[in-house]
Amino acid sequence: MKKLIILGILALTFSSCSDFIEEDNLASADAESTYKTAAGFNLLVNANYSQLREIYGDDAYVFCAGTDLYAVGSGRGSEPDGLSEYTQLNSSSTDVDQLYISCYKAVRAANTALFYSDITEQTNDLNTLIGEVKYLRANAYFLLVQTYGGVGIVTEYVDYPQLSFDRDSAEEVYNLIISDLEAALNAVSTSSYNGRVNKRAVQHLLAKVYLTRAYESFADTSDFATAASYADDAIAGEALTIPFDELWFPGNEMNTETLFSVQFSESSISSDPENLGHKQGNWFGPYLGGSENVENGIVNAPWRSYTLLATDFALDLFSSDDERYNATFMTEVYMKYYDEFRVDDKSGLEIRHYYTPKWATQAEVDAYAIAHPEAQIHLWGTYAASVVSSDYQTIPAKKFDDPKAPFANGSNRVGTRDIILSRLGETYLIAAEAYLNTNPATGLDRLNAVRERAGAEPATIGEFDIDYVLDERARELFGEYHRWFDLKRTEKLVERASLHNYLIEESNFNGANGELKILRPIPQSALDLNQNKDFAQNPAYN
Template structure:
């Protein structure tokens, strides 16, 4: 396997980690001495956890843009056109290199740790730490193969630049991912999640990998069955018992249903509070005010706003609607989180839901004469241009931070794997193997949301709708649509900026995979390295 240097991935910072990750530059340390100690090897492993912040902590477009659920607000905000509309998508488009750079940096850090694992101090925890690293390398490769298809496999520690590399097939990349995860499963702790990789996290990812590969031409005949089996292992009989609103109340990210997340807290970002946090709270909502509202309204990008389709998916009985969206925006926005009784607060904006009758709206106007009432059909992406004119997503709001324009300031964890997602993974896998059992999993998710009338049957579209309601704003949607072959259909049907023709690429191919970044191709001295065919 070729050694790869891509876009400066040799830059390496190790860190210390407890319940959070805190940067600690050890660039001047004698690596050969330090990393062979227990302390040094732990620093290498913690650097792998820190790199998760770089994969997930920046812009959310690569995970969410260009789908059926999110679009930029009309006249405000600026999403990268390639990722959000496809017609301008090419190898130099803004954002196409985000995962390529951050995931290969993660792979390099994992390979360094695995190299030193053979020569470091042999401790009781060493095997567990190796398993954690293998999980994170597998996760990075999984993001790469879903996004770009086959990529160059590197499993060696790189200590000098190598600019010649080959491209492996997607089938080979999946094989490596499953090997890493299989080894990790036998190594990591079988403990409740406390910030580090556990068996349940590995099982959840194994289920997702098998499920995703099951749709590929090179799928194993047992992929759907294996996906369901690993999902059941990760569920481990646990029911969905936490109210949905409680799952997402700020500070409650480490609840019993969280399987794995990227860890943050205020102290870990205090050294550089505009760069060490994350930007998840920046997206999925309208502009909420400038510096004049500092401390009163969190900055939002006016991009990745909920489409009409996303909002229409919810019914009045669905508790997830009120827990996901800020249906009443108060004069001081964050009072929604900081005041137990909001009944006496002045309302700045009210977003009437689709089930509100004219009588309901009239009554609300009488009881809240100060409120700007925004009627159903007037506050989704594509029909608004002013501040507060579209409904804010409150699910990721962080009331502990001050207003900072377009910065990584949130110290809330980014949840990557949680129990309801595992239920839905199982339901999708069972759709092909045991639909009756899959329906039980799907209805369990709906029942927790307050939808007490169970579904009698389901198909992939019903399942994708349920994933939209349950996982709105979480970093899954582009991958969900790409995996199930629904990206072109759903994005062109429900996103006002996208026509099906936008996906037409070179050689009669559709722009489903993202292009290999041009900078990586330019660095590669192997000029036979192929670009994805839609971009030739």
């Protein structure tokens, strides 16, 4: 492995030198003495978990924008053009450095912990903690390699910046990820999930890593089979039994189907509640009002933007028997939006907006209007991203609503709910996709287990192909931070984004040198600092 410190360079670039020294001066006598104790080393490991908040807690564009499911509202709001439309995507585009910076900070935190693990107090749980850290480093590198391709591999702890570094191949990065995860698998706890990495979390991520590598030119011929095996290990015979609406009810994030998440709580962000939380609840719905929604300190509606709204395609994926539609979207909006979660008996509540599903008949719509004369009726086909024209015009997604979050505008991070990164429903779909390529009958069984929980009709073997899998992932995982990676992995990004996102033409993906803009560009700021001028940019951006 090469002795580099890309992270140190990035930290120096994007924060002041004094902040970098104060926060990361890990060679000081105090740090040396602290991290050599069991309690101090635990603090270091906990700091690794905290880095997840920086990776996932800010804007969602790098995870969701520029896909088939989400787009900015027509004539409203703004998304970064590069990530959302690809026309202006270059090495200096807004947010292309988000994962590069945050993931390398996570890598540096992990390398620091692994360095001190050799010299800290040797305890019975030390090997478990090392396994947790290796999982977290692997997760960071997995995000990096999917987003940028080959990147610089850093495995040593270095407490000073080096300004010349090399670029490793994507194949080498995958080898490191798998090595870290396999080491973690034999070290972490086998107990139920309690907020820390356990064996099922590692199995889930290994399944996804092998599944993703299976599409690469350097894939091993057994990658799909290995992915299926790890997914089944993570499933561990557990059925999907929690109703979908309960799965996403605020406060139920630590249900038995959660395999790994980024931990948040009111108490953990209390020292700075507008900046220490996250933004997941800011997206996937229309603007719902401002500070006028706060009464006596109680927030009655969240702040929302007009960005990452559901496309017509996303809404059209659901059928009338699929319980996930009403569990994902707020089809009825009460005068106080959060009464959806705060009031048990809603029979006396006044309804402000109603979004008719595509399966509603005209007679049903007319009857609803008579029963609720105060409600504004939004007809099917008038409330997707491409036609939004006013507040509440677009249907809100409610999966990530947080009635406990303080009111703040879009520049603040106020979310207090956990961000779910791995859960059992996705594990079944990983298995389904992997088995699609090795044993389709078994893959169909895994996919239909997800549909059965949703109350939806089972898919047939004739329907079961990669497009059906992607559609099912959209229904099951809407708004969760997977979609860009799903389309990129399956080589469907250009096709689906240009077909279903009203802002994207296929030609938008045309880059330099006859290459398509699939990988994101290496951030220009990192290239400028690198004194090794042989560090190549991704070819579509040269």
